[in-house]
Amino acid sequence: MRTWLSAHFSLEEMIATQQRGLDNRPPQAVLTRLRQTAEVLEQVRALLGDSPILVTSGYRSPAVNRAVGGSASSAHMRGEAADFICPRFGSPLAVCRAVAASDLAFDQLIEEAGAWVHLGLGGRWRREVLTWRPGQGYGRGLRP
Numbered sequence: 714m715r716t717w718l719s720a721h722f723s724l725e726e727m728i729a730t731q732q733r734g735l736d737n738r739p740p741q742a743v744l745t746r747l748r749q750t751a752e753v754l755e756q757v758r759a760l761l762g763d764s765p766i767l768v769t770s771g772y773r774s775p776a777v778n779r780a781v782g783g784s785a786s787s788a789h790m791r792g793e794a795a796d797f798i799c800p801r802f803g804s805p806l807a808v809c810r811a812v813a814a815s816d817l818a819f820d821q822l823i824e825e826a827g828a829w830v831h832l833g834l835g836g837r838w839r840r841e842v843l844t845w846r847p848g849q850g851y852g853r854g855l856r857p
């Protein structure tokens with residue numbers, strides 16, 4: 714039985730983690746935010762031509778976030794971020810270009826190592842677009 718947060722995104726996929734043994738159940742306040750995050754992902758999905766989005770990391774409890782080396786202030790811990798891919802639409806860079814060119818509201822959009830997209834919501838809604846590369850860290854804008 715899946716619990717749906719929105720039409721296409723389930724609670725289970727938004728709280729899945731490889732960190733076996735660590736509690737990753739979201740508190741109530743986070744659950745509310747996960748529903749809002751799922752609604753934004755629905756907008757991204759529509760923007761990408763209704764292509765299925767595969768969430769690789771949504772909510773992270775503080776313990777899970779520490780285990781995966783996430784930032785100490787990670788929006789994932791608030792339920793306000795999702796890492797995802799959308800292979801049917803294209804590469805993470807192509808997805809980032811489409812989201813950046815849209816009028817979608819977000820705080821951070823990060824193309825991560827050519828491997829996935831990080832979309833962070835809430836906070837200051839900066840619409841900040843970044844590229845992350847191993848060994849180089851974060852840089853402004855998108856680059857191949």
Ligand SMILES: [Zn+2]
Nearest residue numbers: 794795796831
């Ligand atoms: Zn992320």
